[in-house]
Structures are given as structure tokens and as C-alpha cells.
Amino acid sequence: MSNRTGSSKQFYIATANLLNFANPNRIYYENAPAYDDKAYKHKLHGMTELLSKAHADIIAVQEVWDSEALEALAISLGFKAENVVIPLASNDSASPYTQGKGAQNTPAVGIISRFERLETSILESIEPKAVIDIPDIGPYQRFNRPPLVVRVDAYGQPITIVTAHLKSKRAFFLRDENGHLLEDMDDPNIRVRAKLRSLCMRAAEAASIRMSIMERLHHTREPLILLGDMNDVTNSVTTQLMTETGEVNYDKGLRDVALFDAARIQARYGWMKDVAYTHIYQGIPEVIDQLFVSEEFLPDSKFSLGQVERVDYFNDHLKWDYADRVTDHGIIRAKIKIND
Secondary structure, X not given: OOOOOOOOEEEEEEEEEEEEEOOOOOOOOOOOOOOOHHHHHHHHHHHHHHHHOOOOOEEEEEEEOOHHHHHHHHHHOOOOHHHEEOHHHOOOOOOOOOOOOOOOOOOEEXXXXXXXXXXXXXXXXXXXXXXXXXXXXXXXXXXXXXXXXEEEEEOOEEEEEEEEEOOOOOOOOOEOOOOOEOOOOXXXXXXXXXXXXXXXXXXXXXXXXXXXXXXXXXXXXXXXEEEEEOOOOOOOHHHHHHHOOHHHHOOHHHHHOOEEEHHHHOOOOOHHHHHOOOEEEOXXXXXXXXXXXXXXXXXXXXXXXXXXXXXXXXXXXXXXXXXXXXXXXXXXXXXXXXXX
């Protein structure tokens, strides 16, 4: 592994929203122009430049439409094509999910990893106990962008990696089968109701991820990392639904199934907290791309298997003019060391 020195077992893990990364000359949204060859090469080169600085061994990605595009990015970063896992954007004609057409209607999440894969699964359905009725729509039973679960062998230590891209805060207006609006977007009361729908969707997704994670963590000592674009800040209700970090203050027994913000528990926590942001929403910088770890990466836990040594944010490109950005999200990266 690129980051292993001597007997030290350490790796970098990062998450990056790639902002509609698709093959050239392929329509992904009806109202968005396809990348021509020049635009595609610019996008590929730009993302390579950004991600190469992270030197990550594992990269969770969001907003990808085609596995071929992601494989090209992986190769340009020094990975192999087989290091890419993104079932719901597959360009393989044998894919039972896509029949080779790539992601449809909405982009997919994926994982690039140098480590051997032990397991791959997709969280497609909302857990029954997390299903709620969305106003004017009905039961929300399936993820819009299903999270991806990949279990890897990191220096002999199995680690489960879960990447997610939750529903955005963008108002969800009702449309007909042809995509035509059925509501007045300028009506402030309708706008509030449309935002409520988005919040309900994100809450159901967060709760479902939480239930899936608890099932994996309960009474095990195998670590888990959850990362991705959560579309809300770390202390938001929906993010805390997934992690339950705050509950540990009242019940230490919950450490077994809680998740911890890597940025808060890093060994070198210091000045970086003042420059931490991954997205600029309505002119306000915020951290919505996040990375959480299970108790096994808490250095003060009796079950500790390692620790988060450092968390870094790569966000200088968010200061550029919008036209010059290849993505509108920053990259968050953690350096994790596994005990010898």
C-alpha cells in the first residue's frame, strides 16, 4: 500500500462529490448539456488534480453517472479499473441494475479502494421501521440514491465502508409523469411544503442507514466508517439520526453502535477546525461532506483497534469562479492508523 511505511499500518480515506461525472456525449439530465470530448477531458483532468493531492487509498464518491468515467479517474490516480465499485452506474451490459446504460434518472455513489474487497452490497430499500409518509406523495420506501457498502481487508483488519448521498435540502415540487410542474413554485406556502418533503425524505434515509449500521455494529469489534455527502451539517437532526454521537454523553453503553465525527476525535485536532468547510450554500460555508468512524477508532476505548491521526479539508477550489470549478464540493480526508 502506498501509505504503509515500515511496520506502520495506516491509510488515507476520502470522500468527494464529483458533480455529475459522466461519459462524454451522454445525456444524463434532459435539461443539462452532455459533456463534449473537450469538456470531459477538462473534468477528468480537474478531478485528477484535486484528488491526487489527497493521496487516498480509499475514495468514496458521489454524483457519478458512468462506471467508465470513474474507472478513467481511478486509473489517472494510480488505481486499477478493478479497484472501482459502482454497481448502479455500471456500463457493463451484463449488469442486472443498469444493463450497461450507466445510472438513470439520478447519479450513483461508488467506492475506489486499493484494499481487497470482502463484501459488496447496496442499501436499496428503506428499513420498514424508517418508512414515513411524504406529504402529498405517500410512503417513502426506497432510497433515491442507494448507499453502497463495501467491506475491505486493510492490513488483515476487516473494515466496513458505507458511502451515502442523502436527499438535498432543495425543495421537492410535485410533477407529472412528463416532468411538468404541478405546483406554483412562487407560492411561499407551497415552497415550505416542498422543502418539508425533502426533509422527510432525508430523515427516512438517515434513519434507515442508522438501522442498517446498528445491525452491523451491535456486539462486534469490527470497525465501520460512514462517509459521503450528507446534505446537512454534522449536528443536524438528520445527521445525528445516523450517528447518535450525542446520545453517548448520557449512555456510555451506546458507544458500541454510535459513530463519531472523525474531525472531532482526530489526534491532531487544532487549527484545521477553523478552515473546515466542504460546500458553500447560499453564500455560507458549511461542512456537509462528512466522515464518521465507529468506537474501534477511538484511542480511549478499551476496544480500540486504531485511531484517526488527522483530518484534512481540500477546499481552495471553492473560492474559484463557478465556471472554473470541476466540482462544487470540497474533499475531506482522514488519516487512519491501525494498531500494530
